[in-house]
Structures are given as C-alpha cells and as structure tokens.
Amino acid sequence: MEIATREFKRCAVIEVSGRIDSATAPELAETFNEFTGEGQYNLVLDMGDVDFISSAGLRVLIDTQKTCQRLNRGKLVLADVPEHIYEAFDLAGFVALFDFYDEQVEAVGGF
Amino acid sequence: MSQQQTRTFPARYDSLAAIDRFVADAAERAGFDSGAIYQVQLAVDEACSNIIEHAYGGEGRGVIECSRHIEDGDLRVVIRDYGQPFDPSTVPEPDVDADLEERTGGGLGLFFIRHIMDEVTFDFDIENGNVLTLVKRKESAC
Numbered sequence: 001m002e003i004a005t006r007e008f009k010r011c012a013v014i015e016v017s018g019r020i021d022s023a024t025a026p027e028l029a030e031t032f033n034e035f036t037g038e039g040q041y042n043l044v045l046d047m048g049d050v051d052f053i054s055s056a057g058l059r060v061l062i063d064t065q066k067t068c069q070r071l072n073r074g075k076l077v078l079a080d081v082p083e084h085i086y087e088a089f090d091l092a093g094f095v096a097l098f099d100f101y102d103e104q105v106e107a108v109g110g111f
Numbered sequence: 112m113s114q115q116q117t118r119t120f121p122a123r124y125d126s127l128a129a130i131d132r133f134v135a136d137a138a139e140r141a142g143f144d145s146g147a148i149y150q151v152q153l154a155v156d157e158a159c160s161n162i163i164e165h166a167y168g169g170e171g172r173g174v175i176e177c178s179r180h181i182e183d184g185d186l187r188v189v190i191r192d193y194g195q196p197f198d199p200s201t202v203p204e205p206d207v208d209a210d211l212e213e214r215t216g217g218g219l220g221l222f223f224i225r226h227i228m229d230e231v232t233f234d235f236d237i238e239n240g241n242v243l244t245l246v247k248r249k250e251s252a253c
Contacts (some may be wrong), residue, residue, distance in 0.1 A: 019131075052131070052149070054156045055223060059216030066211060077251040084149035091226060092219055093207030094186035 003031050010111040013104060014048035017049035019056035028057065032064040032076075035098035039068070041074025044107040058092060065097060075099065079107040115180040120162050121190065125171045127158035130177055134188055137179035138247070141186045147252030150227040151186065151245075157220035158190050158243050166194025166241055193240040199233050219244055 001024035001088035004015045012035050020028055022034070035043060043064070047053075061076065068074040077099040089095055118133055121125040134180045138148040159175055167173045176191040205218040225231055230246035 019128055021124065021156055022163070023127055045215075047237075052152060052156070054153065054160060055216060055219035056160060058219055062211070062214050062216045066158045066214075069211065078177065084146055087146065088153060089225070092205075093209070095213070096208075097211050 001027065002049040003028065005031065005035075007040075008108055008111075011044055011108055012040050013044045013046060013108060014047070015046040015104075017018045017051075019051055020060075022054065022056040025054075025056040025060050029063070032060065032067075036064070036067050041069075042111045043068060043074070043076045043109075044079055044101075044104060045076060046079045046104045046107075047082065047085060048104070050082060052083060053085055054089070055092075058089075058094065061094070062097070077101060077107050077110065079104040114168075115178050117176060117178040119209050120159075120169065120175045120177065122159075122173045122175050122194075122219070124160070124165050126175065127156055127159055130175065131156060133177060134179055134186075137181060137188075138186055138252070139183060141181045141249065143186070143247070143249075143252040147247060150252075151188070151247050152167045154224045154228050154245055155188055155190065158245070161220050162192045162194060164191070164242070166192045166197055169194070169215060182251075186247045186252070188245045190245070191240050196235040197233060197241050 001018040006013045065076045068076045079101045115217040120130055131152050135148055135152050138151045162175055163170055173193050180187045202218050202221050205222055228245045229248045229251055232244040234242040
C-alpha cells in the first residue's frame with residue numbers, strides 16, 4: 001500500500017494505492033489520525049488505485065467517519081471507488097454511511 | 112489444475128498478499144469473472160486474518176496451510192491452522208442497516224465469508240486443527 005496526501009483550503013485528500021488489509025490498515029488509520037489530530041475533519045479518500053480492501057480497512061473507515069462527523073464538524077467521503085470494492089461496501093451496508101463521488105475533483109468541490 | 116495444491120504460509124499479516132495471489136491465481140484458472148475472483152480473495156483474506164488474530168492470538172505463532180483445488184469448474188479452498196478451536200456460532204451477525212454510531216465493524220469478516228462463498232464449513236479436531244473449507248461454484252462465478 002502507498003499513501004499520498006494533499007491539503008486543500010477546505011479539505012485534505014488521501015490517495016491510496018494497493019492493498020488495504022490487516023497488514024496495512026494501521027498505516028491508513030495513522031494517516032487519518034494525523035489529519036483529525038490537527039483539526040482537519042473534512043477528508044477525501046481517493047480509492048481509484050486501491051486493488052483490495054478487507055474488513056480491517058472497513059473498520060478504519062468507520063472509526064474515521066465517527067471521528068469526523070462528531071459535533072457535525074466534518075465528514076469522510078470516498079472518491080473513485082472501484083466496482084468490486086463498491087459491491088463489498090454495499091453488502092456491508094456502507095453505502096448509507098458515506099458520500100461517494102466518481103472523481104476526486106468532485107469530492108473536493110463538495111466541501 | 113485438477114490435483115490439489117497446498118502451500119504453507121507463516122501466520123503473519125504480511126503473508127496475506129501472498130495467500131491472496133495463491134488463491135486468485137486458481138480462481139483465474141477456473142475462468143471466474145473479476146467480481147468472483149475478488150470475492151474469493153476477500154473471503155480468504157478475512158479467514159486468514161481471523162486465524163492470525165483469534166486462533167493464534169497474534170502474529171508469528173504458527174502457520175496457515177492453504178489448499179486450492181478446481182473440480183468441475185468449482186473452486187475449493189481449504190484453510191488449516193493449529194490455533195485455538197473456533198466456534199463461528201459465537202460471532203454475532205453485524206447489523207448492516209445500523210446507524211453510524213452503532214457500527215463497530217466487528218464480525219464483518221465472517222459476514223463476508225458467509226455471504227460471498229457458496230459453501231462454508233468449519234471443522235476442528237485435536238490432530239487436524241481448525242479446517243475451513245470454502246467453495247465457490249462456477250454457476251455463481253462466471
């Protein structure tokens with residue numbers, strides 16, 4: 001898994017590539033925590049280059065969404081989610097918990 | 112690939128990618144579509160993650176034996192460990208319709224395994240350890 005981050009005026013973008021599994025999910029959690037620890041609760045996760053995400057990664061997304069949405073101070077949104085990953089999100093009931101955008105630029109513009 | 116192939120991996124999270132390739136390769140040879148290959152990868156990853164976390168209680172405490180076998184177009188994956196016995200009936204089904212605040216993400220691994228594979232069987236005995244058999248049938252995969 002590789003992680004790249006970019007900060008915009010109203011949000012931060014986290015671009016991930018590769019596998020998000022039990023081995024790599026803690027590193028993604030750490031990246032999210034760095035932003036929320038600094039008071040940035042508007043986050044875009046760009047999943048366009050993610051090959052695979054397991055429930056270990058889904059737990060990180062749930063925890064981060066809870067942190068961001070507390071006191072209505074922000075939210076984590078998902079961009080460019082690959083089809084098979086979206087199907088797993090749908091099965092797990094995640095579609096109702098996140099805003100999905102086809103492209104990163106739309107997600108950034110949504111803040 | 113009519114004969115069964117077995118490989119043994121260290122029960123560590125950094126083995127998951129190699130286990131993934133081992134089963135995905137078989138799913139590809141079975142002619143599964145990309146969605147079904149992804150489902151097999153997900154089920155096997157979840158099973159192996161649970162073995163490391165729950166059966167062995169952490170990384171580096173044993174091995175995971177993984178077998179792959181294609182027969183009549185169906186893919187059978189057998190995953191064996193020698194950790195603590197596992198009773199899947201003790202794991203509650205997650206409420207996938209719950210509000211965000213009520214979500215914990217717990218139990219999702221087993222939930223995926225049960226919902227995306229066509230057959231899921233857990234066996235345990237002292238000599239043979241925990242044996243999880245997962246089957247994806249060609250009818251649901253091509």
